Amino acid sequence: MHSFENEIISETSVFTMDYSLSTSDKKTLKRLGFHSSVFPLLIPKKKPGKLVDDVRSNGWLEAMRSSSPPCKRMVKDVEDELASDENDLIYYSWKLKYPSALKSFDHIINRANNKKIVVFLDYDGTLSPIVDDPNRAFMSIDMRAALKSIAKYFPTAIISGRSRNKVYELVGLTELFYAGSHGMDIMFPMSINHTNYIRSTDKQDKEVNLFQPAREFIPMINEVFRTLVNVTKDIRGAFVENHKFCTSVHYRNVDEMSWAMIAQRVHDVLKDYPRLRLTHGRKVLEVRPIIDWDKGKAVEFLLQSLGLSNSDEVLAIYIGDDRTDEDAFKVLREGKRGYGILVSSVPKESKAFLSLRDTLEVKDFLKSLVSWKEQNYGNDK
Numbered sequence: 613m614h615s616f617e618n619e620i621i622s623e624t625s626v627f628t629m630d631y632s633l634s635t636s637d638k639k640t641l642k643r644l645g646f647h648s649s650v651f652p653l654l655i656p657k658k659k660p661g662k663l664v665d666d667v668r669s670n671g672w673l674e675a676m677r678s679s680s681p682p683c684k685r686m687v688k689d690v691e692d693e694l695a696s697d698e699n700d701l702i703y704y705s706w707k708l709k710y711p712s713a714l715k716s717f718d719h720i721i722n723r724a725n726n727k728k729i730v731v732f733l734d735y736d737g738t739l740s741p742i743v744d745d746p747n748r749a750f751m752s753i754d755m756r757a758a759l760k761s762i763a764k765y766f767p768t769a770i771i772s773g774r775s776r777n778k779v780y781e782l783v784g785l786t787e788l789f790y791a792g793s794h795g796m797d798i799m800f801p802m803s804i805n806h807t808n809y810i811r812s813t814d815k816q817d818k819e820v821n822l823f824q825p826a827r828e829f830i831p832m833i834n835e836v837f838r839t840l841v842n843v844t845k846d847i848r849g850a851f852v853e854n855h856k857f858c859t860s861v862h863y864r865n866v867d868e869m870s871w872a873m874i875a876q877r878v879h880d881v882l883k884d885y886p887r888l889r890l891t892h893g894r895k896v897l898e899v900r901p902i903i904d905w906d907k908g909k910a911v912e913f914l915l916q917s918l919g920l921s922n923s924d925e926v927l928a929i930y931i932g933d934d935r936t937d938e939d940a941f942k943v944l945r946e947g948k949r950g951y952g953i954l955v956s957s958v959p960k961e962s963k964a965f966l967s968l969r970d971t972l973e974v975k976d977f978l979k980s981l982v983s984w985k986e987q988n989y990g991n992d993k
């Protein structure tokens with residue numbers, strides 16, 4: 613049986629689990645032109661030990677600190693030239709384990725063979741660059757054009773942590789499927805039959821179906837949203853968003869000295885809500901229902917609803933940058949359904965197979981898919 617893992621990872625994996633370099637790792641690095649004196653620099657540093665009290669001991673604070681890479685400018689500000697070279701070396705060696713999806717493009721296409729390709733995309737950090745103000749996370753004009761073309765040839769869905777309405781407002785294309793609130797709010801066309809849905813209308817007044825497995829939590833999310841706004845209102849830079857089925861507390865613009873305080877307050881609020889849980893995003897604490905539903909489940913739901921669940925006929929591609937996207941990468945990896953592609957400019961452990969550095973590379977990858985389709989199949993869908 614075909615294994616994606618064997619195919620891509622075994623040849624190129626650099627890091628062994630105990631964070632040492634194997635002989636074959638060293639050979640690969642030599643082949644790539646690295647001198648043996650830099651090998652020790654390529655071994656990821658061990659994580660620091662846990663701290664003592666509350667949000668520190670439960671790992672929240674550590675997760676908050678590692679939740680999003682610093683932007684290039686900050687790296688330059690705080691580290692000297694040598695350290696920056698070291699970061700580059702570590703990044704390039706990480707790419708041996710998560711090769712560039714652009715460089716692996718032919719491989720992906722060969723694997724697709726005659727299969728139907730379906731594309732899943734996260735929004736923030738994947739289609740739009742990460743910015744300080746969540747309300748100003750806009751896609752570029754080029755990205756919107758690439759997305760429109762992709763949706764012309766391949767079934768395409770956006771699966772975001774934002775509310776479905778908000779992500780639709782930001783993307784503004786009717787050709788796509790949308791899943792908001794980490795997949796807890798999925799809109800799909802009336803033509804698709806599913807047992808568990810409610811009827812609604814979209815922005816064009818067209819009848820649609822909605823799948824909302826956490827509907828009963830709406831009043832609770834509204835309540836906890838109001839409480840979180842209240843308990844964080846004196847913390848400068850804190851910002852709380854209501855996504856209908858989940859809520860986010862942003863600390864990107866909060867002074868790092870106050871991160872423990874914001875974490876502690878969210879933690880204390882959640883003590884009164886045993887049916888809610890916390891996950892970590894990029895400089896954001898995400899509060900959501902404890903139900904067994906995530907972006908991975910949403911991918912499975914959409915594949916099934918769209919009649920695309922036969923992995924002998926369908927190859928799924930999921931592109932995302934966040935921890936919440938790992939659930940979707942896992943579904944593709946474990947079900948041998950296709951390729952997870954992690955968007956990251958810094959090394960991260962992931963269930964994805966491939967990587968892209970940033971939103972510009974995401975756009976190039978989408979455009980490559982469109983060109984390949986047009987060259988090989990004309991304008992046929």
Ligand SMILES: O=P(O)(O)OC[C@H]1O[C@H](O[C@H]2O[C@H](CO)[C@@H](O)[C@H](O)[C@H]2O)[C@H](O)[C@@H](O)[C@@H]1O
Nearest residue numbers: 735736742743744746749772773860864894896
């Ligand atoms: O699943 P996603 O579409 O990636 O949504 C995840 C979160 O994205 C947004 O926050 C992130 O992007 C902001 C704008 O670039 C940035 O300011 C913030 O620090 C990031 O965490 C969104 O605002 C969140 O509500 C989503 O949960």
